[in-house]
Amino acid sequence: MTEQEAVKQCRLIGTSNTGFAQQAQEEIRRLFGSAVFTYIVPSEVFLAELPVDREEALRLLQANEPMFLRHIQPVLEEIRWTENPESVTVEQAEEIYAKLSEWLIREKAALAGKKIAVQIRRSSLAPQAIGKQAIKEVADAVLAEQLGSELVVRGSEQIVSVYIGKDRIYAGYSKPEENLSDWSGGAVRFQKEEGQISRAKFKLLEAEQQFGFSFNQFHQALDIGAAPGGWTSLLLERGLKVTAVDPAALAPQLMKHPKLTYLKKNAGDVKFEPGSFDLLVCDMSWSPRMMAKLVDDLLYAVRPGGNLIITVKLLHKKAFQTVREVLEVWEGSLQLLQAKQLFHNREELTLYLLRV
Structure with a gap:
């Protein structure tokens, strides 16, 4: 390999939801033409070697964000050990920490004086002697004491990422937006509230964050398949008037809300005035084709320029065939703004759409 060819390469760690790494890798192949993958955690975390330099790779991934690639971490440094993971000693771990410190100091130009978030992840196959907390303490000490950086959790200028694998540490740094998610591994965490109706609420909160809008911008929402009311509860909290449709019961604490209209019916049996809503949400456990047809039959009730959030x-x-088939049903009526498998999704995908 020539020196020029070596420069036009980059490596990154990609993370998907469990079971969807193959789809994430396929999206990367389509974007870059070719790529070499090595699993770090089967079906979830992998090393990708791309035929472009780091800047071009990050630019392309940001401009064409994949549906199934939840998070990336550039790999700029590897620190390896040859021993069996079970035989790595505390003394050998100290040597690894020292090498990590040396690398951080070498990257002084990019890290010194900045707001830095340090994110550490660890494979279950990693040596017990190499701990997340120990690496965090080493990195924090170098950044704060030697480089004069400000250590933060959110709102960083750079994220220093360290992944502890079975036989090596992968380290890199990047701007938060370059990682696709500024949460470690893309694992978006929300605190469960007392009296919360369901964890489905987290999907809607994450969609708001991922797609870059605020529910406060909407006024009238239609929630199809609303029971038990996790999504409806969030929309009501944000001040929207919500029409919730489901033959099953909503949570009792919602029923007296002054901005709730509850229709205890199948969504196929309801009728509305055209353009009644500026937001339609749907989180139904139906087959994709049936769900798409049901939504299509209700699009007349969404005003042009309104939005839809649909799982x-x-x-x-x-996965790819399913998305194509669903979008074909709505062709000419809806524009796909973004599709993403969120951290709080499981065997599903969340779509953010515009009524045209």
Whole structure:
């Protein structure tokens, strides 16, 4: 390999939801033409070697964000050990920490004086002697004491990422937006509230964050398949008037809300005035085709310029085909703004759409 060819390469760690790494890798191949993958955690975390330099790789991934790639971490340094993970000693771990410190100091130009978040992840196969907390303390000490950086959790200028694997540490740094998510590994965490109706609320909160809008901008929402009311509860909290449709019961604490209209019916049996809503949300456990047809039949009730947040169940892992088939049903009526498998999704994908 020539020196020029070596420069036009980059390596990054990609993370998907469990079971969807193959789809994430396929999206990367389509974007870059070719790529070499090595699993770090089967079906979830992998090392990708790309045929472009780091700047071009990050630019392309940001401009064409994949649906199934949840998080990336550039790999700029590897610190390896040859011993079996079970035989790595505390003394050898100290040597590894020292090498990590040396690398951070070498990157002084990029890290010194900046607001830095340090994110550490660890494979279950990593040596017990090499701990997340120990690496965090080493990195924090170098950044704060030697480089004069400000250590933060959110709102960083750079993220220093360290992944502890079975036989090596992968380290890198990047701007938060370059990682696709500024949460470690893309694992978006929300605190469960007392009396929370369901964890489905987290999907809607994450969608708001991922797609870059605020529910406060909407006024009238239609929630199809609303029971038990996790999504409806969030929309009501944000001040929207919500029409919730489901033959099943909503949580009792919602029923007296002054801005709630509850229709205890199948969504196929309801009728509205055209353009009644500026937001439609749907989180139904139906087949994708049935859900798409049901939404299509209700699009007349969404005013032009309104938005939709819809989860699509990915049956039999035919992910790309499923998305294509659903979007074909709405062709000419809806514009896909973004599709993403969120951290709080499981065997599903979340779509953010515009009523045209």
